[in-house]
Amino acid sequence: MQDSPIKDKVALRKLYESVLPELAQHIHQHLADVIPLFHDFKLEKLVDTWTREPGSDATTEISLDKGNVNQMGLRLRLEGFQRVGADNFDLTKDLLFKLDRNFYTIGPNQDNVWLEKAYLQNWDAADYELVAEKWTEQLIDDLTQRLEKFTI
Numbered sequence: 001m002q003d004s005p006i007k008d009k010v011a012l013r014k015l016y017e018s019v020l021p022e023l024a025q026h027i028h029q030h031l032a033d034v035i036p037l038f039h040d041f042k043l044e045k046l047v048d049t050w051t052r053e054p055g056s057d058a059t060t061e062i063s064l065d066k067g068n069v070n071q072m073g074l075r076l077r078l079e080g081f082q083r084v085g086a087d088n089f090d091l092t093k094d095l096l097f098k099l100d101r102n103f104y105t106i107g108p109n110q111d112n113v114w115l116e117k118a119y120l121q122n123w124d125a126a127d128y129e130l131v132a133e134k135w136t137e138q139l140i141d142d143l144t145q146r147l148e149k150f151t152i
Helices: 009-030 125-151
Strands: 038-047 071-081 091-099 103-107 115-118
Touching: 009 038, 009 071, 009 091, 009 125, 091 125, 115 125
Parallel strands: none
Antiparallel strands: 038 071, 071 091, 091 103, 103 115
């Protein structure tokens, strides 16, 4: 019997099928003022099926159904910034769920952690808002930096 929940197929499916779509909705709401500035917008779920766990068998398939995925998340692509006097450019931003054995972390990359949760721990509205706000703030900072390059 396990003392704490571990990463498995059920836990990963819950993240992929429930948490990521709900988080994407919150992010989409926060981006309502930014999206019209671009020609195209995509927000999609990602699953890393390439990175193996240390010591794992090189022939074992990496998948959600095997419960051995190490990373998943969301990727935003804003394409074709539309503004008179500015060159068109695209922005891409990832949100990473780093999946450890007994918990997972959420942040913009492996080095920055905004939230840590156990696999059986439910998300509440404050969790979704925290991550969506931080991620949107970083995206707006990235956009601002790109625009400042045009004014220099």
